[in-house]
Amino acid sequence: KAGVTQTPRYLIKTRGQQVTLSCSPISGHRSVSWYQQTPGQGLQFLFEYFSETQRNKGNFPGRFSGRQFSNSRSEMNVSTLELGDSALYLCASSLLTGSTEAFFGQGTRLTVV
Amino acid sequence: GQQVMQIPQYQHVQEGEDFTTYCNSSTTLSNIQWYKQRPGGHPVFLIQLVKSGEVKKQKRLTFQFGEAKKNSSLHITATQTTDVGTYFCAGLSTGGGNKLTFGTGTQLKVEL
Numbered sequence: 001k002a003g004v005t006q007t008p009r010y011l012i013k014t015r016g017q018q019v020t021l022s023c024s025p026i027s028g029h030r031s032v033s034w035y036q037q038t039p040g041q042g043l044q045f046l047f048e049y050f051s052e053t054q055r056n057k058g059n060f061p062g063r064f065s066g067r068q069f070s071n072s073r074s075e076m077n078v079s080t081l082e083l084g085d086s087a088l089y090l091c092a093s094s095l096l097t098g099s100t101e102a103f104f105g106q107g108t109r110l111t112v113v
Numbered sequence: 114g115q116q117v118m119q120i121p122q123y124q125h126v127q128e129g130e131d132f133t134t135y136c137n138s139s140t141t142l143s144n145i146q147w148y149k150q151r152p153g154g155h156p157v158f159l160i161q162l163v164k165s166g167e168v169k170k171q172k173r174l175t176f177q178f179g180e181a182k183k184n185s186s187l188h189i190t191a192t193q194t195t196d197v198g199t200y201f202c203a204g205l206s207t208g209g210g211n212k213l214t215f216g217t218g219t220q221l222k223v224e225l
Contacts, residue, residue, distance in 0.1 A: 042201075042216075042217045043156070045212060045214065048212065090155060090156070100161075101161060102148075102156075102203075103158070104157070106154075107155055
């Protein structure tokens, strides 16, 4: 079966702009989690959605938001981009959060200039 | 909040040497998962441990879950160049919320 698909793979944005990233989970998976990965901070949890509801949220400012659609596809949005938002954004899908393995997408590499 | 630390942060070994990374949580865990991320890649699930004191093996990899369910380790016997990457543990807290907290990761480099 198809894996987790994230689009776009690469993105360059200017400070102050906003960006929307997309994640299509594995068919049948209802849990989608988002992570920010930077060399210095490792994998930082952003938020998790299950059946269109946000179930958990990490310690990120309100500029970071997300949503999940009825087909389990998820988007995350970052508004008013800052240089420090440059990172690899990873999406992971699973049947049930935490109790089963998470399948990661290839990630979206966001560069803010 | 829950914190998961891993040591060491980096490890360089010669091919054939053993390698161990340790994972410590500030809270008791329901389960712990291990992931491997190759350079330029994304994390890939290796294994999940659930029971106190559990030990699981995958070929040259041995995973342990501590008796108190607050720590875990991954040991690789006779490393190979294919073992290169960053190894992350990820813990699910017993406090509910079903949020996986990833450890800080151990980057392994294997030299010939």
